[in-house]
Amino acid sequence: MKWYLKVLKQYADFNGRARRTEYWMFVLFNIIFLTIAIVLDNVIGTTFGDLPYGFLYLIYALAVLIPGLAVVVRRLHDTGRSGWWILISLVPLIGAIWLLVLMLLDSEPEENEYGPNPKAVAAS
Numbered sequence: 001m002k003w004y005l006k007v008l009k010q011y012a013d014f015n016g017r018a019r020r021t022e023y024w025m026f027v028l029f030n031i032i033f034l035t036i037a038i039v040l041d042n043v044i045g046t047t048f049g050d051l052p053y054g055f056l057y058l059i060y061a062l063a064v065l066i067p068g069l070a071v072v073v074r075r076l077h078d079t080g081r082s083g084w085w086i087l088i089s090l091v092p093l094i095g096a097i098w099l100l101v102l103m104l105l106d107s108e109p110e111e112n113e114y115g116p117n118p119k120a121v122a123a124s
Contacts, residue, residue, distance in 0.1 A: 004029040007071045008064075014083060018074035019118045023103060026071050033060060072103070077114035079105045 003025035007018075034057060041047050041054035048054055073083030079102055089099045107117055 001025075001029065007067050010070060010074075011067050012070055014070050014073045015077075016074055016115045017078040017107070017112075017118050018071050019078065019107060020075070020104070022118075023071055023075040026068070030064060030068070037061075072099075074114075075103055077112070078107045078118065080108045080112050080114075 003022045006022060007026045010016075037057040037060045038053050041056050042052065044056075046054035046056060069086070072086055076083050076085050081102065085102065086099070088095045088102075091098075107119055109117060111117060
């Protein structure tokens with residue numbers, strides 16, 4: 001949960017680097033909270049017609065859109081790539097797969113143009 005809160009505290013910070021752990025924990029908690037929002041939307045009846053999600057889902061998804069983009073950009077920085085690589089996901093199918101591969105890559109071990117290695121900073 002601390003990784004999820006760290007991302008939220010850096011709400012619109014597109015500078016620096018984010019470890020794999022930070023990114024994937026944010027993704028995990030996002031999936032959990034979005035699932036809870038879907039269940040609550042169905043229980044209280046705020047879904048959009050026949051769709052399984054509704055207002056709670058939409059509000060939460062919009063609230064975490066900017067921090068989600070920011071953590072993806074910082075994760076790309078951690079692999080030594082510009083944040084503009086996020087646009088690769090616009091290429092149908094292959095772009096999303098390639099972005100997933102980039103999110104799975106290990107950090108650059110040394111300091112890069114985006115800052116020091118967050119693993120080395122955490123260890124010291």
